[in-house]
Amino acid sequence: METPHYVAARVQRVLAEDDRTTELGIRVDVRGEHVFLRGQVPSEKRRRVIEEVAREATPGLRVHNEITLVEVREPGEEEHL
Amino acid sequence: MTDLRIAAVADIHLGSDLSGQYRKRLEDIEHRADVLLVGGDLTRHGTATEGRIVADELHGLPIPVIAVLGNHDYHSDADRKIVQTLRDAGITVLDDDAMTITVNGVRLGIAGGKGFGGGFAGKCASEFGEPETKAFVRHTREIADRWRRAMKDLDADRTIVLSHYSPVKETLMGEPPEIYPFLGSYLLAEAADAEGADLFIHGHAHAGMEQGVTPGGVRVRNVALPVIKHAYAVYCLDGEGQ
Structure with missing residues (x-):
């Protein structure tokens, strides 16, 4: 069985390099047969695609998608420098 | 005393799935700000198509829009095309140079470009060893040198540096320290300090913090x-002005 440490590194690299994702900010943790994806993205579609690409890269492992959506709020208070 | 109101954002990462979404949030921006600065990573893959989406999203605003590219915008080797598309849409794109606009009678100078990495003083790469390492560090040094020259030539009351990469570690807090050398370089801060900037705007570090300051006291904001x-x-x- 591939060492979890290397599985995590491989998934993180795939998420950065796969044209469907090109996500550099997703944290990948592997514990036994469980793969945890964490981070923030701006759309549900991107969230789903990241999970799909991670699943393809980790056959036989269980992927938990804990990625949250960034909510872009109306501009807030201004800061006086 | 006239206040300059600077709107700033980075890492909007627009693609077809977000087309039209960001624009909605820019309504009434002219009542809140005098200028909009966009600190790179405008796209996801850096394709010409995504460049057009960005141009559509940012064009025709009632206030000037000044942008730089980020690392994502270089990914598909279409960076020159993206720059041209944005410029055709009336957006100023800084590429290691500077420009001045007059806002309420105040001359605001904006200098910058993408920037690059290398790390921070005492914990950084140097131009030593393999050609690949030297090229990496040289790229940042040359960028910082161009920024210094661009700032020196500015005739402005206030100066802002606009970058994608960070000049300091403070605004990276929350990112793994191991990747700091890929998130910024102290050479960018040194350039801003040497030429007396008033504010340094950057992006790139999604997990970082908003506020920081350069060793010379220039306020840094990760947007x-x-x-x-x-x-x-x-x-x-x-x-x-100063």
């Missing part, structure tokens, strides 16, 4: 969208 969590941040500088 990556996931950090500021608003469509843009607004910073007010008094227009009296």
Whole structure:
């Protein structure tokens, strides 16, 4: 069985390099047969695609998608420098 | 005293799935700010198609829009095309140079470009060893040198540096320290300090913090969208100059 440490590194690299994702900010943790994806993205579609690409890269492992959506709020208070 | 109201955002990462979404958040921006600065990573893959989406999203605003590219915008080797598309849409793109606009009678100078990495003083790469290492560090040094020259030539009351990469570690807090050398370089801060900038705007570090300061006292703001969590941040500088 591939060492979890290397599985995590491989998934993180795939998420950065796969044209469907090109996500550099997703944290990948592997514990036994469980793969945890964490981070923030701006759309549900991107969230789903990241999970799909991670699943393809980790056959036989269980992927938990804990990625949250960034909510872009109306501009807030201004800061006086 | 006239305040300059600077709207700033970075890492908007627009693609076809977000087309039209960001634009909605820019409504009424002219009542909140005098200028909009966009600190790179405008796209996801850096394709010409995504460049057009960005141009559509940012064009025709009632206030000037000044942008730089980020690392994502270089990914498909279409960076020159993206720059041209944005310029055709009336957006100023800084590429290691500077420009001046007059806002309420105050001359605001904006200098910058993408920037690059290398790390921070005492814990950084140097131009030593393999050609690949030297090229990496040289790229940042040459960028910083161009920024210094561009700032030196500015005739402005206030100066802002606009970058994608960070000049300091403070605004990277929250990112793994191991990747700091890929997130910024102290050479960028040194350039801003040497030429006396008033504010340094950057993005790139999605998990970082908003506020920082250079060793020379220039305020730094990381405006990556996931950090500021608003469509843009607004910073007010008094227009009296130094």
